[in-house]
Amino acid sequence: MIFSLLFLCLNLSSLFRFSSGRGAAIRSYNQSGYDDKIYGHSGRRLYSDNDFQMSEEDYNARLEKLAQGYMSNSDLEKAMQEVNSRCPNISRIYSIGKSALGVPLLAMEISDSPGKIDAEPSFKFVGNVHGNEPVGRELLLLLANWLCDNYLKDSLATTIVDGVHLHILPSMNPDGYALRRRGNANHIDLNRDFPDQFFPMNDDMDLRQPETKAMLNWMEDIHFTASATLHGGALVANYPWDGTEDKKRDYFGCPDDKTFRFLASLYSRSHYNMSLSKEFPDGITNGAFWYPIYGGMQDWNYIHSGCFELTLEISDDKWPDASELPTIWDYNRMSMLNLVGSVIKTGIHGRVFSSDGKPLPASIAIRGINYTIAAGKKFGEYYRLLAPGEKYEVIASMPGYRLKRACVILGEGAATVDFVLDPDTSSTLNGSSRVLEDAGCYFDSKTSLQVVDFLPATQLEISLLLFVMLGFLCLLMQRRARRNQKQMPAVPRRAAVI
Structure with a gap:
């Protein structure tokens, strides 16, 4: 025990350093962008310039073409069931509620004790908050498959499964995905539908969307330590606060700003190229400095649930060609794993x-x-x-x-x-x-x-007793060394040989 304490002291003297996050300038775009014009919501995410020149018919046709190679909602459910059937001992599937059109919001828990309440922390990943940002749902199924395949084979996979209750909600907005649009079936941006700390726009529980209510109930049922939502349209790790009291674009850090910058940097630096961003220094940004939003899920998690949430923009394109998904997965895999592991490793x-x-x-x-x-x-x-x-x-x-x-x-x-x-x-x-x-x-x-x-x-007394015993042993060894020196006969010096 004593030597363990001494070793700990020596090791902790070398402190881990990380860079501080800074906001970046907003990329300019047409304020009457396509999603705004049709759905009436401010667009925080980035768009292709060509999107604003398309008719609604052409735009939908383009999305239908891009959707080839992506899982449909029924495909997604089958894929989740397949993972569960291969790894039933470390996974379970359950529903947190239903969408506006009645589609079950299916989640998967991955743990060595799925469904049980214990002293381990819980982490959640949420994808497809916006219906036209489907990369997250694909990556989350790849993550579930990777953990299933590598449990007891890979040390990090084993650490996560044995030490964390990982909950994965691949699609928070299955209706928006099926309709190929940002909002849900009621044309509501779900990431603007949560109660806000500054403005009372979403305080009426009866007016909230079914998907939002399901998320609020989920966060009340499970004590999540941390979480992340996966979005598309940029490449950056975003952290609170997402808005400011005066609605001005400005850096506005929450009380745990240092911790959030560390978590965002952990994701960015584990990523293949996110930290190399020229638009967002270190690949991270404070939400209010990038583009203020209100009614977002990220701030709600931190304020009301004790949950540290990041908003992760994982691909520059909202809906990249399906052939790019394996590369995007490779670029994000270690970031996703390290972020989950952080709840027990830091x-x-x-x-x-x-x-x-x-x-x-x-x-x-x-x-x-x-x-x-x-x-x-x-x-x-x-x-x-x-x-x-x-x-x-x-x-x-x-x-x-x-x-x-x-x-x-x-x-x-x-x-x-x-x-x-x-x-x-x-x-x-x-x-x-x-x-x-x-x-x-x-x-x-x-x-x-x-x-x-x-x-x-009792533990304090034992610790003090051990320290006293160690000091006493050192004193005895010193006395014995002095006694041995006195008893040794004098040895005549030899002349130096030159």
Whole structure:
């Protein structure tokens, strides 16, 4: 144990570095673009110049031609069933709801314990949010097949299946795909249909689309740690915030801006050429700086679900020729795998217990970051994504218990910190109100992990005892060495030979 701690300290002294994300200039396009003119929604995604010169009939004919080689909705369902039949032990298929036209929104879970609730984190991929951006649905089926084929053969595939509940929704908008248009069957852009933090445009639950309601219920049922949606029309990893309070185009970072820039950079740098973008430095962008949108799913995930979501633009063409799909998959495969793996391979995670061993759904806060996540209700588990190479004060609190905190210098890998909360016997019984007042870490540059009142008493005593024993052994060895030197006879010096 002692040597493990010493080795950890030495390794964590070398901190992982990453580049900061910057927004990029918007590529100009006709504001009365094709989708806007027909469906009445502002187009954030990029279009070919030729699209704006086509009639609706020619445009639909072009999409029908491009759709050759892509899976239909029925083909997609059959492909999912085929994966499940080949790997029934690590997969299951279920529906999160139905589209406006009654098409089931089928999802697939890939895990070593599909359908079971445990202490492992959950990650979701969502494709085909916009009906005319079908590349994501194809890539997500390729991802499911790859994990099925490589489980227990490839180390990363095995790590993901054994350590993460991966949920894949290949198509959030099957109606829009079948109709060859951006919006759903009701002509609504689903990525503008979520409640917004600045404007009350989508606050009426009765007016939301069936697909949106299904997503909201899904996020309420499953405690997702992180997620990503796959779009087309550019090549960039987009992160919150997606809009600004004054509707102006400007960089507007959320409280976890550093962490989101790290996640976006992780995807971009794992990609074949996304990080080489000349339009988006490092291949990443803040959404509000690129092009503000409102009612988006990305910000909703972070604000209301404790889920860190990226919007991934994975192909310059919205609907590339099907012959290009294998290449696009090759370019994105490692990015997709590394992003899923990040929920267990980076950040800080652990469990929270009461002093009598009961799991607690405590709040987990980071000093200096105005954002908290909740530990799981059944197991008290938490997974807090954080940028590596930083110092963090992690605080666990819950009403009726004394808060506990740990001071961590996070290296490249994940850090595990478990908390044991003692009942608060004071008159107020409100430990959570003193989270930021009582917290205070004093980092020593020579130390990689400082524990501040979060270990159970027995573990702390054992650790101190081991350190005392190590010091005592060192003292005995020094005394023995001195005694041996005194007992050794003097050896006459030899003359130097020149």
